[in-house]
Amino acid sequence: MSAVRPDPSKLYHRKMPATWWLTKQSYFLFMLRELSSVFVAAFLVVYLCQIYQLSQGPDAYSGFTQKLNSPGWILFHLVALLFALYHSITWFQSSAVVLPLRIGERVIPRPIVTALHVVAWAIVSIIVLVLFVALKG
Amino acid sequence: MATEKTMEPLWWGLFSAGGVVAAFLVPIHIILVGFAVPLGWTTDTGALYRIWWVKLYLFVLIVLPLYHWAHRFYFTLNDTGLKAISKLLAVLCYGGAIVGTFVTAWILLKI
Numbered sequence: 596m597s598a599v600r601p602d603p604s605k606l607y608h609r610k611m612p613a614t615w616w617l618t619k620q621s622y623f624l625f626m627l628r629e630l631s632s633v634f635v636a637a638f639l640v641v642y643l644c645q646i647y648q649l650s651q652g653p654d655a656y657s658g659f660t661q662k663l664n665s666p667g668w669i670l671f672h673l674v675a676l677l678f679a680l681y682h683s684i685t686w687f688q689s690s691a692v693v694l695p696l697r698i699g700e701r702v703i704p705r706p707i708v709t710a711l712h713v714v715a716w717a718i719v720s721i722i723v724l725v726l727f728v729a730l731k732g
Numbered sequence: 733m734a735t736e737k738t739m740e741p742l743w744w745g746l747f748s749a750g751g752v753v754a755a756f757l758v759p760i761h762i763i764l765v766g767f768a769v770p771l772g773w774t775t776d777t778g779a780l781y782r783i784w785w786v787k788l789y790l791f792v793l794i795v796l797p798l799y800h801w802a803h804r805f806y807f808t809l810n811d812t813g814l815k816a817i818s819k820l821l822a823v824l825c826y827g828g829a830i831v832g833t834f835v836t837a838w839i840l841l842k843i
Binding site: 612615646660676686731 | 835
């Protein structure tokens, strides 16, 4: 099968200003959601740096964790946490759309599917917390 | 262009898996690493990161959201007027995630 594809270079593209996402609240929230991935990744890179300190000895590790107790790093983690929470909520909302749940013929309403995700999220978070406290040594 | 088309499901799969991992696991880790330990609510010697299955868990926790970032950031940059350098952005974003994968594996094996 050979579909007729238009030459991409001959297609008309309407010029969009780079600030299109500032023109409407829903666009802005979309942009925040996309940018949440930057903060999540940034946090994980810092976390990886902390884990790397273990190879430099126990003093390097405790020095690193103490350094995180500074206004700048607390602010960084606060911003990262807010973006991460925004990612979680929007992800659960869109999961309810992408993966609708059914019981027999009945489709479970989206808010309930999202709420189930939130419950599962809380349980997973508690498990991570308990394991961390149990294993931290 | 054939490879681009066949690679798409792979990138999307990694994006999606990374989204799930980030949504369920990252907030509690930010609370633990960013607040609980530095502010002294709990102590942490890092000993748990030397347990083999914790390493495996950390690999998943760190690596998959990197692909999630790569996918989202790539499209965001494309949508904010950088379509002209789309190829370069793809290399930087997905390449960055691939490098991150190896660096993460190396660090976890080293500690």
